[in-house]
Amino acid sequence: MKKVVIIGAGISGLATAFEIREKARAAGLEVEIQILEAQPRCGGKMHTEVVDGYVCEWGPNGYLDSKVHATEFCKEVGLEDELVPASNVVNRRYLFSRGKLWVLPDSPPRFFLSGLLSIRGRLRIMLEPLRKRAAPDADESVTEFATRRLGREALEMLLDPFVAGVFAGNPDKLSLASSFPRIHEMEQTYGSLVRALFALRKKRRVEKKKAVEEGKTVAGATAPRGHLTSLRLGMGQLVDALAEHFRGSIIPGCEVTRLKLTTESTENAEGNKNYSLLYRSGEKHHAGRRGESEMSADAVVLAVPAYQAAKLLTSLTPHASSLKPLEEIEYNSLWVVALGFDEKSMPRPLDGYGFLIPRREKRKILGCLWSSSIFPGRAPDGKALLTIMAGGARNPEIGALSEEEILPLVREELRLTMGITAEPEFMQAEHHSKAIPQYTIGHAGRLTAIDEAIGKVPGLFLTGNAYRGVAFADCILQAGIIADKVLEYLF
Ligand SMILES: Cc1cc2nc3c(=O)[nH]c(=O)nc-3n(C[C@H](O)[C@H](O)[C@H](O)COP(=O)(O)OP(=O)(O)OC[C@H]3O[C@@H](n4cnc5c(N)ncnc54)[C@H](O)[C@@H]3O)c2cc1C
Structure with a gap:
């Protein structure tokens, strides 16, 4: 055989x-x-660990159901009844800037009314459709692409935290076409990201209408980029x-x-x-x-x-x-830290996916997932689970700290970003010496x-x-x- x-x-x-x-x-x-x-x-x-009723995801916490093949795969493995969609709060994402958490605007009108970017920064984004498209074989960095199309402020406030969230990487070094091929394709096909977003929204509306008329449900048709999905006991299941x-x-x-x-x-x-x-x-x-x-x-x-x-x-x-x-092919080192608290000790409602932090804020963590708000059953009743990422290309020296050093650092960062002063009831951390390929x-x-x-x-x-x-x-x-x-x- x-x-x-x-x-x-x-x-x-x-x-x-x-x-x-x-x-x-x-x-x-x-x-x-x-x-x-x-x-x-x-x-x-891909490693889930359940400790004291807290479901700690040391790697991926989910995937988007618009990736239909991933859902089909879980079903083939026999986990159809175990798939869980994230709560709708995940559509609210925050950004930490200038000492507070800002809701990331989820539509163009909200974006232009939000004070997250300066008026100049917002006007610069409005000029995006006028920018020339790059040559199809151009291998630009994310920084070069974003400053060319959207301006420096959009790079620092929007693209840089996004890059930290996906790759824990440095936008100056990452190739746009290889790291974010869909964004590259949008520019190549539509000549502009703004035009691409409008065209894709229209296409989805038509698809959704057709699906409803035919009495079908289409995976991911209700949300622009699909809905975050995981398994009942975590991705480790x-x-x-x-x-x-x-x-x-x-x-x-x-x-x-x-x-x-x-x-x-x-x-x-x-x-x-x-x-x-x-x-x-x-x-x-x-x-x-x-x-x-x-x-x-x-x-x-x-x-x-x-x-x-x-x-x-x-x-x-x-x-x-x-x-x-x-x-x-480079890799970076990263700490993933899980902290459990009494829900009542949280100084603010955990009403979203969590937050990312732009590099220019000079904070020592990359961001924080409000894990117990994202999927059901991630923390015991009445408790909150937060998952914090620290290190990556932005702070390699933090990626190299010991567990004794990273835990107090993360607690101090949570005090500065979310105002959390309560003692965690649960603390655990996992180190990835070579976390994500760049x-x-x-x-x-x-x-x-x-x-x-x-x-x-x-x-x-x-x-x-x-x-x-x-x-x-x-x-x-x-x-x-x-x-x-x-x-x-x-x-
Ligand atoms: C902190 C973190 C968060 C993430 N979050 C998400 C997320 O939310 N959503 C998402 O889609 N993706 C996420 N990812 C990415 C995703 O988890 C990874 O891309 C994926 O798990 C990688 O799987 P892999 O099998 O390719 O590599 P690995 O998981 O690295 O597996 C390689 C395996 O090879 C073994 N191995 C190495 N050398 C040898 C040898 N000589 N002999 C035998 N075995 C060997 C290793 O022990 C290891 O088990 C995240 C990644 C990290 C690190």
Whole structure:
């Protein structure tokens, strides 16, 4: 039987395994799947922990239901009845500026009446439709794009906190086309973001009217960008369900250390397979180098971060230069801190998604999610759960602090931004030393070079959030694409 080994049981690896198995079954093909994961638990960045009744999301807290394929995937895994939409308060988002929290205006008229930006800043945005569109192949930074189209103030007040919220990144370094391809497309298609927003709103109204006339409900049709969705027990519920599907086929605590391409003449331990993988784990398979075991495979899917992929490919690629683009994909470090309070001790209603902070405010946190207001059941009755992000490209020195240092810092920042002086009843933090890959200028070129190098190695596939989208839904989309490629290669 053909054997596929998937290295990495983050959501990309698990979802790819699931897609390969489902597609193979549907086509009547037999394939053995083995998943090797370095950590003792599956999920990678997607990690939910329930402590004292608080549901802490150390990674993704949800996805937008406009990404219909992500919802379909959860349903296929058997979690249809576990999907939960976020409360409607998530449509109210705040920004911390000049010592207070401002509601982010949700329509153009409200935006122009809001004092969030100066009159000059608002007028500058009104000129946006008059700006020339960039060349289709331009690889501008988010900063260059935003200042060109919307002005410096819009960059600092709107785009910069948005970039912090998605990538914990630096807008001066991130490529607009690679990091926010939809915004790039809007400019390319409509020539202006304002024109694009009006055209897309009109299109959605027509679609919604048609759907209502036909008695259908269309996912995401009611909200412009879809509705935030999660699972009843948190996003980790999907990891647990996938791990259960592959019980017996996952080896946790198993770090792959080397990947070798075997030639047809070198018969290895399990017959004439393409690949031989060396790994370290508690369990021994076939004797390899000292302290290592060996496994063979017909095809290998590398679902690990880019810097790990570069290490594993060293022995496969004769030219170190072909690994450079993988090594160049930067990551930043980030603290995620969960604090639980008595709801009555909150100085203000938690009537929204939470808030982000523009860099120019010089605060030490990036923002705060009002987690217990977003999804039901995230905190015990009468309690509030706040999730704070700190560090990232903006404050690398904060990303490097210890847990003893980060907790008091976060409490002080909550006092300064939200006026919270009460003692938290619950405090826990998770550190991501390499949290989110940064799609910096040149990312598209790097992908081309990586694809070319990988394409030369038969039966080797690369996936994960380092390449074509950092969101959970992007990982799911790639899983289906990679599964098709793996099966096409094997059969
Ligand atoms: C704090 C935070 C908040 C986020 N919030 C959101 C959100 O709200 N919405 C959203 O859509 N996305 C969000 N994301 C992004 C999303 O969580 C990630 O993109 C996604 O989980 C990445 O999954 P992955 O499988 O590609 O990578 P990873 O989760 O990094 O998985 C890679 C796996 O490979 C394993 N591995 C590495 N090396 C080896 C080896 N040599 N041998 C074996 N195994 C190995 C690792 O242990 C790990 O388990 C967030 C990310 C972070 C960090």
